[in-house]
Amino acid sequence: MAAAGTCGTGTRSTGSMVAAASTNNVTSFQRRGPRASGADSGCSRLVSIAGTRPSVRNGQLLVSTGLPALDQLLGGGLAVGTVLLIEEDKYNIYSPLLFKYFLAEGIVSGHALLVASAKEDPADILQKLPAPLIDDSYKKECDEDVCSHKMEPDIKMKIAWRYQLLPKMEAGPVSSSRFGHYYDISKRIPQELIETSKWHGFFLPEKISSAFNVESCSLTPGYMKLLQFIQNIIYKEGFDGSNPQKKQKNILRIGIQNLGSPLWGDDICCTENCDTSHSLTKFLYILRGLLRTSLSACIITMPTHLIQNKAVIARVTNLSDTVVGLESFIGSEKETNPLYKDYHGLIHIRQIPRLNNLIYDISDVKDLAFKLKKKLFTIEVSQEAGKVVWYSRLFNSS
């Protein structure tokens, strides 16, 4: 190091203690690394896995959820080792989209996938993933959208002159394609991408034999089998560091669809006081333990609108790390409300984890709405609702 070198010469000239080392022209400050030590690499260098980045706030390793807008709301991305719980909307139209974005992001970043479902075959789910967009085609999409908007009388904001020099916030894809990609929902993912990716599927009707056994343990058999499967994959593929000779570390992305629905054998959606009410909560607890000790991230979609016992929903929320709720306007009175005419539903960020932190990373904006365009799923601040609320609050108080 240049600084150490000058320091060494400096001490030599003033005749201090380092004079002994000065004979070799080498200081006692040695740089750790392959150049100096020549030992095996990896101990002091940062672990860099494709598709991840450290959080700027607390250094936690983050993966992208596949939707850069959602990444921003969650504070940069989903932390490795945590669970993202999506509370499904009533007719289950929009939550499978978020699920698919997560899996597609895994394929594009080269992560391993584990897809579990009781309703659909995982191979079919993978076939229906959206195709990734390369940068210039996204720009074209953006321009098309801008032109197709009806031209409102353009009320230009008069900005104070100091701020005109500030760079604009870039909403498009970043040029480096390492974190957070954009997808086109109207196209399917190319077959070769699926074939080159490593994925494991868990389809419940195939794994459960048709014998109707009454299990005495408190976990329903479907959950038990799923946990064993996940544990097996984590151990076999070395995501928990159990195979140290693997040269390249990778992330395992786990996706579980419709957890808690009757198709998993759980009657938490059917009755209010059910016998196996602790099955789901135990599953989440054990799953979180598995995730914390391995390099994996999990997305779960759950039909919480069907769960009859509200206490269970609160427990499930506490046992998950990040909870995002989707509320669609279909069939509700908000559909005809002019405030919400541009949007298809509201998105609620119900919980954000506090990892290695003393404070939560909650964004200031709470009125978030989503819109499903032909090719994109966008999350925006619901401007109309925000505007009117602001006006009335400001002037009614005076």
Added chain:
Amino acid sequence: MDLLPSNRSPPPPAPTQGSPCGSASSKDSVEWEGRSLLKALVKKSALCGEQVHVLGCEVSEEEFREGFDSSINNRLVYHDLFRDPLSWSKPGKALPGGPLEALRALDKRTGSGPATIALDSLSWLLHHLPCPILCQTLHALSRQDSCPGDTLPGEQVRVLGLLHEELHGPGPLGALSSLAQTEVTLSGTMGQASAHILYRRPRQRPTLQTQWFSILPDFSLELQVEPLLESQPPSDLHTPSVDPTTHLTFNLHLSKKEREAKDSLTLPFQFSSEKQQALLRPGLGQATSHIFYEPDAYDDLDQEDPDDDLDV
């Protein structure tokens, strides 16, 4: 899967290429019974040439077959759970294993070609089986058989179920609704039956439709237009679209003159060339600023410079 007649199309379309298999549930109540609709749909399927399997739990076989003519009855395969649900008689006669085995047997039935399975009724099955098991079995029934590459579009299974919605709480109703692809709720006014049809397509918005119909004695389905009601219900109760900008204490809209005045106003932090000139060259016409200072009693006004004492 379009078993239920929609507004203007002829009833009902044969299984077409694009229609996925799925399940449909009809919800009825005490006032508007659904069995006749179920029988009408069964008749339609049989007339299309499909094989129809009926799992009868609530009414006897004779009563179910009553009203159908012989061609339909030949296509109808009746699995009887009504006569001997607990299989007390010799196992040769009734279905052993109870309702679950009966459902599973339907799943493994031999025979090719499109088929319709009618469950009469789902409420009976819900009372005798735990809800998750029933949901899993129904899901397995309506899924296409997993023979890779072998499934033709014509080989589809349609599952029709009759549910008495007053007998169940919101939990099982919600669970079964989430499974069903089409849900028909029966109601009506003034002697005229109507069906509210909620049709969920796999990745699209669900559509809600109301269809008025009546069932003739030979169980054919007749679609009708909405009956004119003499006393118009106050449909204007649905308030006109909410306009949040009314009843505000301030003005949200600008008139043309106000807008012009607003545009021509220069804001204090806006940088224009006049401002730049004014900053660079302090003008002569500018009034110099004065400071007026009134010392109060405690002020020490010493004209000497205290720094003069310092010896630096």
